[in-house]
Amino acid sequence: MGRHSNGKNNYQLSTGAVMALVVALVLTAALIWSIAGRGKDPDSQASGPTSEQTCVSGDLALPIAAANETIGRTLIDAYAASKPVVRDYCVQPVYVDTLADAAVYIAPNTPVTHQELANAGRTAAVAEPEDVAADVVGLATQGAGSEAAPPVDQVRFPIDTPASSAVAASLLTASDNDAVEALTDFRVPSATAVESEAQFIATSEAEAPEGWTFTPLNGAVRYAAIPLNSGDTIDENQSRAGQDFARAAAEQFDADTAPQQPVIAELVWAAALPTGGEALTGDVDSPTGSDEAAVAADGEVLDTLFLLDTSEAMAPYVQAAKQGVAEAAGEVANAGHTVALWNYSSPLSEGVTQGYRRNVGPTPDAAPVQVSVQRFLTGGVPQTREAVAAAVDTVQVPARIVLITTGTADAGDDAAFTEMLRKAREAGVRLAVVHVGEGPQDKALEAAATSRQDAKTADEIAAAIKTAVGTRE
Template identity: 35%
Template structure:
């Protein structure tokens, strides 16, 4: 029997064909999704940071300077990565916390300073990180063009005290044609003259580094002499990890690649070698003083032993230099009939210790200063300078001693600043509450932090002094002598 049409089109697909189309569409969708994910992953990898392990600080012991800032900026711009860490340079004040140290001057002096900090170079290769030209700063009316160093020596060149004894020694060596004896004499003649003093006196010729040229003066370099500052990668310790030492080595390689490592010619090498000798002789201080203290004044020495005292001066740790300088001064007090007490202070480092000061030697000691001399040599460093906590306590002890004897007591405070939370008003109140008028405060402030203004004001208002010597051994030695009232021969 025949089949009749119903008049409508039949577009319905077979079941097999429908399933096939669905499968094709699913496969196409999966492929499109995979390609999208792949492209997104590639973009993510292209823009992802290489610092899988995060950032790593590179602690560098150095003073801030334009030359260093420029080099560090270039290093940061190079996006340094060490073992999947992004390296971030950071300046620190203590060599104990550094993975890399900057130093200038004789290599053996630098090694001795590292030994004093119980630090070891990780390499014997110390690249020059920058050079500081040494020359003559002259006034407009002083004609120096074409004049060499020996000729300048006859024209009254002043070698003012500054931050670097070695730079001054280089100038002295050049002025004396590498005569060590005459060079030491030149440095000693001007040891108390600062750049500001020389300018105020109208000195027309000053031997300085280029970056120390005072305003109104022009710098002239007779023969391109310079003091090289080197970068020294240090070995790991319990405070500096292996990754940081690798970062230090990476930075040293960067320095080698980006800073010219030229060697001085024979003439300049002779001047620099003699400067090594001059700086060592000039920094030497007599082991004993033949001076005296007025009336054998009893003296309490309050010594800052915070990590700030790890700062280097001419390759030596400032804390070690001060301990050495205190030796003959404290013996002088004893020889003149006075008693010597010794306290040190920093933030507490041992569990259970709450006060920041330690009374190592009291006024009961009758060894004429020898016990204090032995004690100061055994002091270490660490922590923060809690000066505003320690001074009132030491002042109280000095007042008690003066009350017992009826005589004045000298309070010598050697400080690098203060990290206390005590505000100015509270500190003034503490000082006023303990002051008897019989204590003579003598402040010697060292380091780069500013002197505590309240402490300085109190000392000077009580007839004492507040001295801020340059960071050089001779300048600090002079300040300590003034604080103790001792005159060296």
């Protein structure tokens, strides 16, 4: 019996065959999309928890260090929860204690942080690290707390949380020098080292001890994620993963609405660290980084400019200082080097605008210095930084400036002053500071000095000056 035509072709597939073809096409398209997606930028490849990427290269440990362990671990946990994949590695972020072992450093983006990296032999992989966290700074106490900020001498600054201590000191004091002094005089190893329940500790919201009353101040520590270049213990894959961590953390942080960090001088950041000025200068012999009360000169005698404070504060010590300069000048000249002498205070005559006086220019003969120094009288206040800046700009390198001072009355921009002294030191100027008496010391001078002597009494001054010029060990 013949077949009859119904007007339709006879090539259509069955319903089951159609469905099978559709599924095959979908799977093929997904495979092509996946391959194409991987081929676009394999270096920056990363995935979140919904990604279908696989870790064909296995697991990759990503070591991360942080100046604030609490902040660091919080960011690490958030990144780990996203199940990141970089270069076909499943990235496993872990916290480490040392910069030498880290692929990322979470810390305030300050010159001190970058000096820490340099001291550890590490370099940042990006020019401008992005902020990834903000931690509100405040004061904590075991008592009931206080709405008004207490006097700074009732606050203790833990050195194991230096960033919070630096910001709190800056917010609680009137100047950078005062902040440095507070961080030096009232430092404690940790929050639990306070001597009484009446004392406050500088801390942050994340670091405040459990059960203590925390009162915020008007500021925060902003932390950046600084990815580091590969090195002895960090390979290229880990360095790349570190950059992905920094990117992901920055994307999750709202920098515009987060609490702001006040402008903090480099010297204040350094003073908050356990090593103080060592972090600023990178020099383990820096006075503020030394456990010794005095740091001697290096023993090499140089052409020397004596810069003597003749302010009113020097009055009880001036005769001993004159004798010390005269004796040290003779020893420097006998060693075959020139000597020069300036004195300074503040302007004491009408129409005079500068506080320093150039008394004796460089000479191989000590006699002019020995005679001139005996004529000095005292008065005014010590405009020390003005005099030091002028002396640094005048001496012919290599040379040593021996500063005999009771303190500083003209403190200003610590960062600019410190940078000026750093450049002078690199050019060959060695600054030796002899601090006389028990008045406040200029921490910027201490951090930049190649040597420092403390002479609390008149009897100690002559020996301190001789040590400063390098003629006495």
